[in-house]
């Protein structure tokens with residue numbers, strides 16, 4: 001994708017499988033929204049091949065659009081509509097695309113309940129709080145029971161409870177085989193939701209895998225912490241299972257507060273993105289820098 005003379009995306013290559021939750025991570029301006037907009041058919045790509053539900057988004061017709069749900073980064077329109085009224089209205093557009101397999105649209109009250117807006121069903125959109133408005137955006141995105149759902153920073157402005165409810169909703173949707181591509185800057189959220197994480201930086205996908213796979217890619221070592229009586233210990237190892245087995249065989253129930261920690265997604269992400277920004281290979285760096293804690297089999 002090129003804007004003017006600037007190539008914003010140049011090596012974005014990935015495939016999503018049915019029912020998978022893909023989380024797209026990347027620094028501000030990396031091109032996440034652009035990627036999503038190209039896939040949705042909102043933005044025409046400058047070059048390259050794209051297939052979404054078997055169709056080139058540049059040529060998607062209404063039948064194709066009915067199978068897709070979109071939650072943009074922010075919507076502030078339809079302020080005078082009431083929650084139930086607007087969802088009822090949008091839902092009607094999907095009725096012709098009801099198939100034996102998928103009932104379209106979603107029943108309005110059941111949908112309002114699923115996004116936690118039952119108390120506010122009769123409120124005008126302009127009177128909703130930021131987080132409630134965001135829940136409404138999500139409801140609009142899924143009213144047609146999409147097979148594929150795009151969510152651009154869906155939980156921005158959610159309180160912790162709304163976030164938890166949203167995560168449950170995503171799990172429920174993916175259990176019913178909806179494929180989901182979402183962007184977020186919340187790495188805990190990415191770790192909770194993603195079957196696969198894509199990291200976009202420098203205009204290309206620099207990592208593609210589960211949180212665990214990415215962590216192993218930048219670090220083969222895990223950190224084991226434990227306590228023996230009043231003393232605390234820490235040890236870095238490439239085979240945590242073997243180490244823990246031996247530790248317990250030697251010390252039995254004297255071992256307490258045992259903890260095994262791989263590099264967190266945040267550690268991994270920072271390392272991958274930093275490597276692109278500095279032109280180095282993430283796997284070259286020493287594991288100790290990942291944990292930021294220069295201890296090897298030392299007593300703390």
Ligand SMILES: Nc1ncnc2c1ncn2[C@@H]1O[C@H](COP(=O)(O)OP(=O)(O)OP(=O)(O)O)[C@@H](O)[C@H]1O
Pocket residue numbers: 003004008026027028029030031032033034035
């Ligand atoms: N219409 C446009 N014309 C020119 N440049 C654009 C346009 N839209 C986006 N860009 C540029 O393309 C790059 C990618 O933008 P994009 O919005 O896709 O990033 P993003 O990863 O979604 O960022 P954020 O995390 O901040 O939402 C940015 O440098 C942005 O300035």
